[in-house]
Amino acid sequence: MYKQHQIRQWFCWFYPVINWQQPHLGLLCAASVCLVWAAPTMMQLPGSKLLAQKSVSQNLEAASLYQQGVTRYNRNDLQGAESAFRLALQRDPDLGMARNYLGNIMLMQNRLDLAVAEYEQALTINPKLGEAQYNLGLALHRQGQKEAAIAAYRQALVIDPTKSAGQYNLGLALYELGQKQAAIAAYEEAINLDSSNAKAYFNLAIARQEQGQIKLAIAAYEQALELDPNNAAAYNNMGSLKAIQGQTSEAIAVYRQAIRQNPHNTSAYYNLGVILYNQGELKKANGILKRAYTGYQEQGNLEEAQKISQLMQQIAQMIEQQRQTTPIATPVENSTPVDNLVIPEAIPVEVPILFEN
Numbered sequence: 001m002y003k004q005h006q007i008r009q010w011f012c013w014f015y016p017v018i019n020w021q022q023p024h025l026g027l028l029c030a031a032s033v034c035l036v037w038a039a040p041t042m043m044q045l046p047g048s049k050l051l052a053q054k055s056v057s058q059n060l061e062a063a064s065l066y067q068q069g070v071t072r073y074n075r076n077d078l079q080g081a082e083s084a085f086r087l088a089l090q091r092d093p094d095l096g097m098a099r100n101y102l103g104n105i106m107l108m109q110n111r112l113d114l115a116v117a118e119y120e121q122a123l124t125i126n127p128k129l130g131e132a133q134y135n136l137g138l139a140l141h142r143q144g145q146k147e148a149a150i151a152a153y154r155q156a157l158v159i160d161p162t163k164s165a166g167q168y169n170l171g172l173a174l175y176e177l178g179q180k181q182a183a184i185a186a187y188e189e190a191i192n193l194d195s196s197n198a199k200a201y202f203n204l205a206i207a208r209q210e211q212g213q214i215k216l217a218i219a220a221y222e223q224a225l226e227l228d229p230n231n232a233a234a235y236n237n238m239g240s241l242k243a244i245q246g247q248t249s250e251a252i253a254v255y256r257q258a259i260r261q262n263p264h265n266t267s268a269y270y271n272l273g274v275i276l277y278n279q280g281e282l283k284k285a286n287g288i289l290k291r292a293y294t295g296y297q298e299q300g301n302l303e304e305a306q307k308i309s310q311l312m313q314q315i316a317q318m319i320e321q322q323r324q325t326t327p328i329a330t331p332v333e334n335s336t337p338v339d340n341l342v343i344p345e346a347i348p349v350e351v352p353i354l355f356e357n
Contacts, residue, residue: 062092069101078105096125100132107139108189115139130159134166137173146173164194171200175207183207200226202234214241229261236267243275251275266295266310277315286315 057063069084082105085098103118119136122129137152153170157163171186190197194355205220221238224231235258242251255272258265273289276282289312296305 023175040238040356056097057088057092057095059092062088062095065091066095066098069098071072073101075104076080081105085253086119094125096122096132097124100129100135103132103135105140107135107142112139112143116143128159130156130163133159134163134169137166137169141169141173146177149173150177152153162193164190164197167193168197168200168203171203171207176201176278180211196227198224198231201227202231205234205237209237209241215243217241218245225242232262232265235265236271239268239271248275248279266292268298269295270304277311282315282319286319289315295296 037206050242056066060067065084065088069081069088072078072081072084082102085095085102088098099118099122103115103122106112106115106118116136116139119132119139122132123136126132133152134156137149137156140152141149142148143327146291150170153173157166160166167190168185171183171190174180174186181320184204184207187200187207190200191204194200201220201224205217205224208214208217208220218238218241221234221241224234228234235254237257239251239254242248242254252272252275255268255275258268259272262268269288269292273285273292276285276288279285289308293305293308293312296302296308
């Protein structure tokens with residue numbers, strides 16, 4: 001007998017926000033959402049045609065400086081843009097969009113308090129400025145003020161109910177506060193608004209998985225992979241859920257597809273090896289686990305490599321016992337005792353990324 005292999009959490013190297021572990025039907029699964037902030041929402045202004053179409057200010061000098069700020073902002077000349085916007089505001093303090101752009105600049109420079117202040121001033125000037133309301137939600141969310149961020153996202157959606165990114169970020173914030181069913185509803189609405197958002201499907205799958213909605217989670221993972229076939233975490237999680245459902249052959253197919261998509265997906269090798277082992281296909285399992293062992297060694301993950309090494313040693317002993325007791329070596333189905341089952345892991349690798357609008 002030997003100990004079950006426990007799941008090890010991997011965190012993406014960007015901004016780790018949430019991790020969770022929840023048992024489902026006796027099998028421990030894990031998933032994680034990491035929030036990666038997109039650039040603040042930008043108004044796609046028509047450049048040099050702006051003043052000809054509509055003046056943003058009755059003060060022509062202020063309007064000209066504002067246009068210069070927009071041009072520099074779009075060229076990523078943030079210092080020049082900030083200077084131009086501030087000069088424009090000196091001439092016309094009611095330029096709400098100038099405040100919104102200044103908030104964007106502060107947010108991109110991680111000057112969060114200043115970003116919040118600029119967005120709030122923009123909304124004081126024009127309470128119906130949906131871009132500023134949404135961006136205020138981003139800044140508050142980044143500060144860790146999740147409840148305030150949720151309020152800002154919801155207000156932005158009142159102003160513009162068609163903003164998919166607002167629903168998406170709302171779902172993230174609700175998830176972080178543990179309001180999983182509300183998060184699911186927000187992700188579903190984000191998908192209704194933008195059915196091409198693979199990350200929304202992925203987050204929806206994770207939330208459903210945590211709620212124990214296994215079949216619905218699998219369906220969402222399938223949609224995420226249809227849109228983004230390179231999402232390694234979606235393959236790993238979906239494979240584990242199929243194993244939970246007793247869909248062993250389907251789980252094997254998922255892991256093999258994951259390996260075809262990414263031959264360096266070490267977790268897929270491990271999970272495939274585990275399932276083959278639990279099926280009693282010891283030689284096949286051993287060969288696959290060798291790939292996982294090599295992968296973890298190359299990653300410098302010696303702890304996991306050591307665990308796999310121990311499992312491979314146990315498999316070698318079992319193969320030797322079969323050789324001694326069986327005159328002709330034949331595949332043995334389900335030869336592994338139930339309490340020896342090794343648990344496939346569902347691990348976070350990729351993170352949801354907000355699309356810039």
